[in-house]
Amino acid sequence: MNERARVALCPGSFDPLTLGHEDIVRRALQLADEVIVAVGHQPSETKRHLFAIEERLELIREVFANEPRVIPAEFQGLTVEFARQRGASLIVRGVRTAGDFEYEARMARMNRALAPGIDTVYLAADPRHVFLSASLVREVWSLGGDVAPFVSPPVLRALERRREGSG
Ligand code: ADP
Numbered sequence: 001m002n003e004r005a006r007v008a009l010c011p012g013s014f015d016p017l018t019l020g021h022e023d024i025v026r027r028a029l030q031l032a033d034e035v036i037v038a039v040g041h042q043p044s045e046t047k048r049h050l051f052a053i054e055e056r057l058e059l060i061r062e063v064f065a066n067e068p069r070v071i072p073a074e075f076q077g078l079t080v081e082f083a084r085q086r087g088a089s090l091i092v093r094g095v096r097t098a099g100d101f102e103y104e105a106r107m108a109r110m111n112r113a114l115a116p117g118i119d120t121v122y123l124a125a126d127p128r129h130v131f132l133s134a135s136l137v138r139e140v141w142s143l144g145g146d147v148a149p150f151v152s153p154p155v156l157r158a159l160e161r162r163r164e165g166s167g
Contacts, residue, residue: 008032
């Protein structure tokens with residue numbers, strides 16, 4: 001990308017990528033020349049995950065295979081530090097509920113204090129996805145529910161393989 005390209009960062013855990021995430025990434029493409037979908041994780045993380053980082057990155061790659069402006073990446077540590085390293089001037093986040101907004105606003109103010117040159121843009125979740133979260137998809141899937149309406153075909157296939165693999 002040339003120096004004047006506007007780069008946006010969409011950080012998250014994407015475990016797994018849902019249609020809600022996809023919508024935010026596609027809309028971020030209208031705000032920036034390049035969108036880095038950044039899978040954040042910490043070495044000390046104890047939270048249970050479903051897909052390993054590499055698998056999450058592969059799913060992002062597959063889902064956005066036709067969109068060369070989407071760049072999958074992983075990072076550890078501060079989001080703003082990673083944004084700075086990659087030359088991103090925007091952090092794009094999806095906001096579903098007032099609870100999301102409270103959390104996001106605190107985060108955005110802290111990030112702005114840490115890195116005044118990087119701004120956070122919130123996109124209101126599409127009404128079709130407002131109830132959707134990766135953790136809910138994991139929960140429904142682990143209880144045997146059908147998550148086909150909430151994820152793209154590559155993600156659904158990966159979930160099905162995982163189910164078969166784990167018997
Ligand atoms: P989740 O909250 O689903 O576990 P992440 O932590 O990976 O997701 O979130 C990454 C980003 O995607 C956050 O900005 C989050 O608010 C946004 N996001 C997650 N689900 C949705 C959705 N259904 N609609 C819009 N934005 C969403």
